[in-house]
Amino acid sequence: MSKILHLHSITEINSFMDHKVRHPLVEVIDFSQREERFEGGTSITCDFYIVMFKNYCGNKLRYGRKPHDFQDGSLLCVAPKQLLTLDNEREDRQDMMGWGLFFHPDLIRGTSLGAKMKDYSFFSYETNEALHLSDKEKHILYEIVQKIDAELTENIDKHSQTLITSNIELLLNYCTRYYDRQFITRKTTNQDILTRIELALTNYFQSADIREKGLPNVKYLAEQVHLSPNYLSDLLKRETGMNAKDRIHYYLIEEAKNLLLSTNKTIGELAFDLGFEYPQYFSRLFKSKTGMTPIEYRSLN
Structure with missing residues (x-):
């Protein structure tokens, strides 16, 4: 039977990725700089949202009914309380790259983004319905993630939440556009x-x-x-x-x-x-x- 691990906070995902805590409610992690420390066969649930891009498998991931291997550079969005399972099979690559954006609902509670989250229905898609990005789309999303990452390096002040949440909202709005494009290309x-x-x-x-x-x-x-x-x-x-x-x-x-x-x-x-x-x-x-x-x-x- 697989082990089920529940992550309550952003601090816990930082701990598992051996990453310095910069903000209690949001984090950006560069996967090319971090070693995956989850054992294969582990099932994970989280109390926060995950937006994750990779160009490699690492631990093969199951979310919903089907496995997801991140081939061809795809984006996966996961809502709180959803079950993720890491299979035992791994792939080691020298050119592995990718990033993860993790944010807790408390970060956006009471904001315009918090009121809109239910409209981003792709957080409840299956893994086989993940968003496959073009090179241009990857670049645009990565630039937004870099802005969030840069903001996390600054001292937290009264502007931090507004700037971070506005960039997360921008990222999700672009994801909506790209999903619309994907529906068209799969006509x-x-x-x-x-x-x-x-x-x-x-x-x-x-x-x-x-x-x-x-x-x-x-x-x-x-x-x-x-x-x-x-x-x-x-x-x-x-x-x-x-x-x-x-x-x-x-x-x-x-x-x-x-x-x-x-x-x-x-x-x-x-x-x-x-x-x-x-x-x-x-x-x-x-x-x-x-x-x-x-x-x-x-x-x-």
Whole structure:
């Protein structure tokens, strides 16, 4: 059984990386200057955010369902309380490089960045959904990280938090831009995912036991295409203008319209056929999406 190590503070990650503590709530570590001291097979959870770039494997990392080896220079963003596992396999390289930005939620609490963190959904992506950076993108992010690093060498004063958090926010905003670019460059793959999502929804609503299963949810759809729920929602939003939940509702309403016009079943019967436990929930959702109740829609068509 793997050992589980919980890191509560930035001071603890500094200790494990044999790095001098410069700020209690944020740190930048140059991996080319530090030896990884975690044993293979160790699982780690942290109370802070991690933004990590490497061009080498080191201990192979598992985050979520799949391993991540940092080939081709990729960026991984990890939210607090997520489980990271270091495999036993290691790769030693002379040209290893990379950096890690570690910041505690207390650093950004009460700031504009703190209020926006939920919008950076890539912190909940799987490792196989990591951001692959071009050379230009690597350089831009590294320049921002260097600014944070330079600020950490100064004495802490009343301006420190503002300058550090503003640069972290800038870094994350660039990550958002680059993820948008990655969604575009993977358009062929995305179209295949959209096709599989449509097929999954079709099969789900046509299954005989939908009454027992209830309505499909985002987690179910994500599992059908082997993606994280957040990544799937963001992909669908960019490709169709609707996130995963909206897509489910869109498909549901279209199915409901077909059933309303092709059968004589009561609204209650249709609601149960579509996986609703209570007919009033179906009627409420239908009206919110169409502006009409199911009965009104049937009578007008």
